[in-house]
Amino acid sequence: MRRVAVIGGGANDEHDVSLASAAAVVRAVRALGLTAVPLTIDRRGGWQLADGPVAAAHAITVLSSCDVAFPVLHGVDGEDGAIAGLLRLTGVPFVGSPVRAGALGMDKWLTKLVAEELGIPTAPGVLVDDRFDSAHLRLEPPFVVKPTPGGSSNGVSVVREAGQLSAAVATARAAGGTALIEAFVSGREVDIALFRDRDGALRAGSTLEIGVADGAVFDREQKYDGSASFTLPARVTAAEHAAIEGAARALYDTLGCAGVARFDFFVTAEGVVLNEVNTTPGFTEQSQVPRMFAAKGLDYPGLVAALLAAALPTAVLSAGAARHS
Ligand SMILES: Nc1ncnc2c1ncn2[C@@H]1O[C@H](COP(=O)(O)OP(=O)(O)O)[C@@H](O)[C@H]1O
Ligand SMILES: [Mg+2]
Structure with missing residues (x-):
């Protein structure tokens, strides 16, 4: 066994x-x-x-x-x-994912640099490390300040006046060492996930839209207290869908992802903007990624079986697992 x-x-x-x-x-x-x-x-x-x-x-x-x-x-x-x-x-x-994709995806600044190089828009942002001087900040509030690594919205805050910036930076840096100051993006949050299956095909789940109030962020409480409302598929146009899926595929390959990765976007009046990449996204039955694939007919055990099959060199799973994949 x-x-x-x-x-x-x-x-x-x-x-x-x-x-x-x-x-x-x-x-x-x-x-x-x-x-x-x-x-x-x-x-x-x-x-x-x-x-x-x-x-x-x-x-x-x-x-x-x-x-x-x-x-x-x-x-x-x-x-x-x-x-x-x-x-x-x-x-x-x-x-x-292997080392490189995991390391790049965990660093929101490097993810931004890669995405921009691929022509995928991201929020205008500034890296805050020990050399940062807010006097030279060429962004107007509102901002979102967040740690460059991490997740679960830990250390993330919205800053509406420049006077609140240093406290937000201190919070983000306490959570992650370096921080990012980004322009606040007004748009709907729409995510997609991809995995490469045992035959080499890159399979996409349904898009998923997160119900977040205008001007608010998807915070830790909403992520885990069950109050977040998800809509699958997201209410996007065919052109927006193509932009989301195309950007996700380009990032999956360029970062060198394997297994499942989730790509989080804002859909704005001006187009699709990448927020971040998660190479180890939340994976309970109620989490976004399993729901995205369930909406495409691949249930939770089936998704786990397909990921195991893709990871094993010769796909030698038991008959029971093979039936699900
Ligand atoms: N530039 C931004 N503009 C608007 N909202 C943002 C921005 N960056 C992050 N957020 C909000 O904060 C949440 C958490 O930020 P995110 O970068 O996804 O960090 P985490 O890795 O902790 O999930 C996002 O889901 C979104 O609601
Ligand atoms: Mg996030």
């Missing part, structure tokens, strides 16, 4: 979100008739198996005993390429 290491948790403020994603993947792996081997990284970076803490060396031994790994570590020291690097050097095939 195939052994699937499902890695969740993580030493960052998306720990609980990742545990929820990992629990859902474990359920699906078992429903597919495969053996799930849950590994958790605790809040301080230590490793745990189902029955308690273990040394990192032991965790790697357990990982090495698995046929494939399905990491669902959101945020820094996971999604940013860290877990991909560990798995790559351990030689365990894994679901998801």
Whole structure:
């Protein structure tokens, strides 16, 4: 029986979100008739198996005993390429993006540079590091200030007057080291996800529109208290859809993604604007990505099976899993 290491948790403020994603993947792996081997990284970076803490060396031994790994570590020291690097050097095939795509996708500034180079518009923005001087800021409020790494809207704030800027920058930098000041984009938030299947085809889920009030942001509470309203497919024109899917495909390939990645956009009166790329998006049954593929007829276990099949070199899954993919 195939052994699937499902890695969740993580030493960052998306720990609980990742545990929820990992629990859902474990359920699906078992429903597919495969053996799930849950590994958790605790809040301080230590490793745990189902029955308690273990040394990192032991965790790697357990990982090495698995046929494939399905990491669902959101945020820094996971999604940013860290877990991909560990798995790559351990030689365990894994679901998801390699080091480079994870690292680029986690850095909102570098993502912006890549997107702009591809001709994909992003919000005008400025990187705030130790050399930043607000006297030279050539943007007008309202702004959105956010950490360059991270997720779950942690450290993100809307600034309506220049006087509030330094407090917002301090909040964002406390969450992520460097920060981004961006022009506030007025538009509807529309996301799409892609994965490359075992045959090499890049498969798109349905577009999904997030119900966020005008002038507000999609904040941590709405993300996880169940109050967010999703509309699938998003209410977009054929031209907007083509722009969204085309941009997502270009980014998936240019960043070098693998597994599933979610691409988040604003649809504005002036066109489609990229917000960010998530190479390890939320992955509970209720999360955006599984809902996007369910809307296209691929249910949660089917999506997990398809991702495992794509990760395994020879697609040697059990008959049960193969039926779903
Ligand atoms: N430039 C912007 N203009 C308007 N809203 C923004 C902008 N940047 C971010 N937001 C809002 O803040 C939310 C979180 O920001 P995001 O960049 O997606 O960070 P995270 O990685 O934490 O999800 C977005 O879903 C959106 O609602
Ligand atoms: Mg986001």
